[in-house]
Amino acid sequence: MKILVAVKRVIDYNVQIRVKEDGSGVVTDNVKMSTNPPDDNAIEEAVKIKELGKATEVVAITVGEEKAQETVRKALAVGADRGIHVKVDGILEPLAVSKILQKVVDKEKPDLVFMGKQAIDDDCNQTGQMLSALLNWPQATFASKIDVKENKLEVTREIDEGLETIEINIPAIVTCDLRLNEPRYASLPNIMKAKKKPIEEIAASDLGVDVSPRLEQLKVEEPPKRKAGIKVANVAELVQKLKNEAKVI
């Protein structure tokens, strides 16, 4: 069984995001970038399944600019066998990424495709679902537990009401939640070894996918600053203010 895992390069989760002055986006110059955190869980799970002897190969893929390759290299350092980097510059929307992944799936013929439930930069939470539709494969989203059975997966999903356990047929798409596992650290010898593992570079244009954006971004702005609160003397004043000033009751 072969598992394809998609990883994305995003601004590190510890970095305070700044909006560009002209409102055209967020500042990425001189900003620490990392792998999208739930993508780390996706890689970890795939590697674990391989270590259990239930998968034979883990392939990490990223779609993006030159430096996005760092995320594939990191995946190789924690146990992925080889990498694919589909090179695209500029804005990438989930539909374009799904279409690229579809082409790669056609070629690679994996049994499972894993990825994070959403990316922490645009929070779209669409790529897995769109890929599922394009391939017409079953999907299990927000996975917090995965059991590989004979030609089937038993997946526990994090949903609003609690946990939902479903069974889906392989081949399938699984999007991973942060609760799925604790990603391992890349050890120094494994980082060294990862430098020698192959990464195939593909130009998006060679896959025949139109990656031009479908959405027009009008403006990016910071959320409004919270105004300072006031202290009220008693309940009566609070009620009066809620009624007359805030007009919420």
Add this chain to the structure above:
Amino acid sequence: MSRESMEYDVVIIGGGPSGLSTAIKLKQLDPNLNVCLLEKASEIGAHILSGNVFETRALDELLPNWKELNSPIKTKVTKEKFLFLGKTKSLSWPTWLLPAVQQNHKNYIISLANLCRWLAEQAEALGVEIFPGFPASEILYNEDGSVKGVATQDMGIDKEGNKKDSFEPGIELLGKVTVFAEGCRGHLGKQLIEKFELNKSKDPQQYGIGFKEIWEIEDKNHEEGLVMHTAGWPLDNSTYGGSFMYHAENKQVFLGYVIGLDYKNPHLSPYDEFQRFKTHPAIKKIIEGGKRISYGARALIEGGFQSLPKMFMPGALLVGCDAGTLNMPKIKGSHTAMKSGMIAAETINEHFQEKKDLSIFEEKFKNSWLHKELYEARNVKPSFSWGLILGIIFTGIDQILFRGKLPFTLKHKHADHETLKPANKMPKIDYPKYDNVITFDKTSSVYLTGTNHAENQPVHLKLKDPDLPINYTLEKFNEPAQLYCPAGVYEVQKENNINKFVINSQNCIHCKTCDIKEPSQNITWVTPEGSGGPRYGNM
């Protein structure tokens, strides 16, 4: 416990200007050498913080074609100002009356973090293996006592010291020569200085704490290439310190403040001195209407020549500010750190090629411009122990008339942890409230550093005596850690009327001030889990 080990010709600890220059020079001298470089930050540059007005002298020697290599050295210094600040007034000092070492017209305003990222690219292109996210936590010795290499930190240990599922043991990195380039107050360098008595017959090392903020300011206030320094307010005559303001590219100014850690009043809060400095009319008018986008702090070396330890020992070399090569009157340490790394590389190359002892470092150092520069600068900092005014007068005589060639050397008398006077004997300082426009509280400042340490790991700030902060330091010195820490790591909290010393180690921005200033040397800074600490951008 057995650990995996990897062997290299040279192992370098620290990806700052000195370590990276060592690596580059080594590969230039002998491309066949196996060189690796460890860095504790999540990426090269993420723990680098510096002014920085850059003198290119060392870089001109290391990579003469740096201008063609797309280096991040773009903004030439075009104008200089020096102000003496009174509480509301300021007096401009003519720049022609500044000592030559403080003239910057040939220099560049840069981000040292970005320079290091670029140097790392050059080093990797030459075949240096760079491993960010791997702190060297332990020195390894051969049976004959010489340095054998280092071990990296174990990863995945919980607060109680138990292995988590993600446990990953450290690795031993063995070098024929190990180069320590951790920067000011490196925690391994400190151990080496003690073990090999490298500072024997030297003056105690002197330190400062430096703050830096990056502001994006209004166009009308921005003057790209302008370098401004101030002395005076808000510090009193007996406290050593001053500010810098560098107008960089993209409408940014690098604004900072440095205070000597030999200050005497335990009520002094370096952080709050910096914050209130910004409210001076001469400063406020420049940043008003702008936006603060970065904050950080780092201890720096001020001891200079008299305090510079021996930089070689069996199997290892100590370079840059891990030893203390910063030139204080010049307020520059990058070019000197780089040069010390280059001399280290030449030493190692001759050690390998001609079997010469590492002690040849000393002679090479003595014959270099680095030695001359540090020697001539040696009397400036100690003269300020007589106060700002006498210090300036002496410095004028020493640096302008005699150009550092006076036939005597002033001494540093005390280590910085010895200088605090009892809290009840010193005046309390009433710092103004933060306005959240020009001045900010520590919490929101620390937020800008992006600092983080993986949860549930052992506290990396070790107390020799856990009861000392409350039983002694609080009463005698009002527990100054609450004030000197620029990241709010240390707090004294009252619980049911009992005082408790709290260490918020996840806030730590790796400045090392606590390790230096704690009056009883009760706090030891050790490396946390890899990748922990700040995520500085263009600091």
